Amino acid sequence: MTDTPDTSRSRRGRSKSWGTAATVHAVLLGYTIIALFPVIVVILNSFKNRRGIFTEPLALPGPETFSLEGYSTVLSEGSFLLYYGNSLIVTVVSLFLILLLGAMAAHALSEYRFRLNGILSVYMILGIMVPIRLGTVAILQLMVQLDLVNTLVSLIFVYTAQGLPIAVFILTEFMRTLSRDIKDCARVDGLSEYRIFFEVVLPLVRPVLATVAVFSMIPIWNDLWFPLILASSDATKTVTLGVQQFIGQYTVNWSAVLASLSIAILPVLVLYAIFSRQLISGITSGAVKG
């Protein structure tokens, strides 16, 4: 790229690697822009008035176009704070149950030898291959019988059932690699099997728990299907469903649509900015260590 008359060997080598690096950066930067561009356009325009949105969609909000009218509509018409609370409760409680119950089951399957061990391991893993949505018809009937329709509890049960197989799978594989000596030492010291699990095993699998949490969290937070079917009442809407229905009603009010999208995006971006390091290393290290 920067060819000069000087063609000494080392020089040529350096310029070749410089060219490679430039190509690598061009591709990665190009794709990063593609990945972020639509999100940025929406957030920028949510701070504009109607004229600004339509005349100059790619311009920054200026003194003439800046406006928060969209946000004021959304905050007065929608109950996004409530929806956020619902999403938060459902996600946090489901995650807690997936991690705790998943780790307990994985511990039993990896630590103890008993007759049904092999069968139960396969049984738990079935759910990875078969999406829980296929049972929707019967899940709805079941929730009607249990009188759980339009409750957050129904979502928590379904998401816990959905997340358990992958959690048990990853945690079992990892727990099998733990040294037995530590646990046997604890047994010699007279610790009960329960204390061994909570005080010896759980701390050792913490990094893997983080990986499982990441894998399980995103589909729960973003799900539309089950909130739509099981809990679509105003009091139990999650933020995903809330945004979907809000936009359905306000299709002509562009600033409100853009503002509601931004309200749904921004907290996720803020959380991601704070936790991205742990999240990404959780995904990659988990996949490496398995």
Place this chain on the structure above:
Amino acid sequence: MTDATTQMADRRPTRRRRRRAGTAHIVVFLAPALLIYTIFSIYPLVESLRLSLFDGLDDGSAVWTGLGNYARLLFDSNWSVRFWNALWNNLILFFIHMVVQNPLGLLLAALLSLAPRFGGAYRTLIFVPTLLSVVIVGFVWELILSPLWGVAEGMLSAVGLGFLYAPWLGLEDSALTAVSLISVWQYVGIPMMLIYAALLSIPDELLDAARVDGLSGWWIFWKVKLPLILPTLGIVAILTYIGNFTSAFDLIYSIQGVLGPPDYSTDIMGTLMFRTFFGQQTQIGDIYMGATVASMMFFVILVGVTIYLVGVQRRLTRYEM
């Protein structure tokens, strides 16, 4: 996840596990997970399969029809036209993901594994769309591509390609491709991360040996790295396949609605099942046919998973690290 499967494959039968007196703690550890999983995942699935063998009468009772519902779905033209169309659209969706999303993920992962400067920043930013709700992604792209707003058209015009613009989401020929590419845009981060992690786990000694043998970077990638990450590519493929029958619904429901417009060109198994189960406009909801559509999805997924387990994974285990 890659190595988790490989570990499973070489699990030693001689692993020693101590038999202990008393099994109460085993029950306590296992029972909660087993109960929730059985009641809310396995039982509904089995119950759906059972319901698909019944038909409803006007008085609300159910009558056994054997495979009657399946025969209607596959051969009765009131149902079969929609069913085959939805299945075909699902396969197209899968195909587009396989030829666009996964190679793109591989390319990005390969570039990231060269450890360029700011690699961490690229990785973090490219993963952003994956975190967003499908609903949000759907609306964002609907706005960007909308002829009313004209962002896409304006950008194409700016580089002199304005004539290429069309309201892709609204045209029968392009709607499914457009929806697929939106989905690719959102989810490419997942294959990228999985493949990146697999590339990182290749031992340095292997690559050094290849370098000493005089292989260039390009050949090292094709001859050494790619064969070693084939199991990961297999997992990515099967995840893509299963995902097409689940998460694709959310996107199409958000952008196009439950009818898969225009003229059913984006109708997939998920939207068909939703429509059949809950009904819409002129059609009354039918839990038995809904269960039948769901069961057909189950069998289609089963076929894919079987092909993967028997055909692909077996063959790949030879290359394990």
